[in-house]
Amino acid sequence: MRPKNIEKEEAIRKLALQLIAEDGLENLTMQKLAKAANISPRTIYIKYENKEDLLIKLFVDEVIGAFEKAVLENFSATMDFAVGIHCIWQNCFTYFKNNRHAFALMQYGKSSPLLNKAYKERNITEGQFFTPVHQFAERHAAAGTIKNFPIQIFRALVFAPLLDLINEYFEHTDRPVQVITDELFQSSCDAVIAGILQNKH
Amino acid sequence: MRPKNIEKEEAIRKLALQLIAEDGLENLTMQKLAKAANISPRTIYIKYENKEDLLIKLFVDEVIGAFEKAVLENFSATMDFAVGIHCIWQNCFTYFKNNRHAFALMQYGKSSPLLNKAYKERNITEGQFFTPVHQFAERHAAAGTIKNFPIQIFRALVFAPLLDLINEYFEHTDRPVQVITDELFQSSCDAVIAGILQNKH
DNA sequence: AAAATAAGTAAACATTTATTTACTAATAAA
DNA sequence: TTTATTAGTAAATAAATGTTTACTTATTTT
Structure with a gap:
């Protein structure tokens, strides 16, 4: 029996992401x-x-699956809040810097009903993506470190600005200088953390 | 000369948005x-x-154009920071609650290269969308009310979580209860404001 | 080395696509 | 009322689409 050529499957996936990123x-x-x-x-x-x-x-395996893996690198649900969020942000930034084409399909996940549905179904059948991050949020909410938001709101506050900044980062080709420097990236992260932290009184 | 039937043009626009929202x-x-x-x-x-x-x-006229108009309703660049951000958030939320199908195409604006390009070109040829919001941000940054971020970062911190929460709001059909209540929406807004405010020392 | 089997190719298939052609209908100006 | 002109329709067209058919090739097992 002739074996499958793995290189061809890789070529399909790689070129598909590239074509989607370039042409939609x-x-x-x-x-x-x-x-x-x-x-x-x-x-x-x-x-x-x-x-x-x-x-x-x-979308599910190549993009979200790999993204999750990269985000959870060296991350632990028991981390200090600020340290944990910085870890997530840095991992995410690094991953997409190295996988620019994956970012394009990722964005379609929020618009395309097909991908959106597939993501939800996969979350149900094979367990939630980003479970350690959810545990992290719940732990800190319970401990009173942060405001006690539902996980969806936590996600919106932490991930939405992050992905938007990465999108800005990729737009830099149109501009004379890169707006999203490492320093500004860290300050943005701090701003998000400051907003979520519970004020002690 | 037979005059154009405006109702037909409206039907085209309305149904196009609906079909895109439903089918992609x-x-x-x-x-x-x-x-x-x-x-x-x-x-x-x-x-x-x-x-x-x-x-x-x-995309440009029906969705972004109408969205801008709704967001700027009763908004002024001279407003107090917290008041201004609350105004923007509330206007945005109300607009999309009443124009659910527009939200779907809005989301495609971040993924589709065609729409993305059109948006940027329109910004150049006919003036930036959301100019009063930019002036608002610049004024508060100059006055030291808020951190002195570039406008792109300001936008990411203020608008990205907002749109993500609205997206969550629309997903509620799949869930027994609506997660995004008015109260949580206001608290999220406060968290975003708290993160951006400059700490006096 | 031969047989078996699945991987892979080139070309074709039936549909579907964006757009146009050939026509009819409605209205403003004469 | 007639004429000119554009709005609108139904049907057609050429090209492109997702998928399949008929065939060849490479590799493992015997």
Whole structure:
């Protein structure tokens, strides 16, 4: 039996992310992808059931899965609050700096109903993404270190500005200088932390 | 000369937003749109040059333009910082509550290269969106009320969590109870304000 | 070395797509 | 009322789409 060529599967995933980043998800076609990856369209159907299957696997495994892994690197739910948030921010920033094309599909996760639905279903069937971060938030809320927000609000306050700053970071090609310096990135992180911390009185 | 039927143009815009919200931008076709709006495909081409033109006008005028107008309602660059941010947040929340379908296309603005590019170009050719908010930020930064962040960072800290909370608000159909209550919305706003305020020492 | 089997290719398939053609309808100006 | 002109329709068109068919190739097992 002829074995699957892993390089071809990697080429499909890599080029798919690149084409989506450059041209948009709405302009990705199976033929363009096959051509870019230097394979026959049929080969894609050996690895993936159909286009939706490809997009969902790409999004859930290649993008969110790898993103989660990178964010949780050296992170522990028992960390001090400020240290933990800085760890998450730095990991996230580093990951997307090294995986720029993944960021594009990540963004589609908030707009495309297909990806959105797939993400939710995956969270139900195989356990929540970012569980240690949730435990971290719950622990600090219980200890009174931070305001006792529901996890969705915690996520909005911590992750939304972070991803927006990374998006700004990538836009820097249009501008004479990079706005998002390391120093400003750290100050932004501190601002988010300061807002969530519980004021002792 | 037969005059244009404004109702038909409105139907096109309204149903386009609805179809995008329900099925995704990547699944919107001119024929589906024509059918949904109960008109001939040709009629769309009387009002818009082509599909890209329709999407760009829909995004820039119908979504961002109307959004800006709603956000600036009763807002002034001379407002007290906390009052101004609360005003923006409340206006934004109210607008999207009443224009749910616009929110879907808004989200695509961050992922789709076509819309992204159109937004930037429009900002250059016809003046920046949200100028009063920028003036507001600059004024408070100069006065030392808030940290002296570049406007991009200010935007990330103030708007990103806001839009993420609104997104959470819309997800409530899947859940037994609405997480984003008015009270939590106000507290989130306060947390964002607290983070950006300059600590006097 | 031969057989078995799945991977892979090139080309084709039936649909669907954005857009246009050929026509009809409505209205303002003459 | 007639004419000119644009709005609008139904149907067609050419190109592009996701997917499959018919075939070839590479590799493992016997």
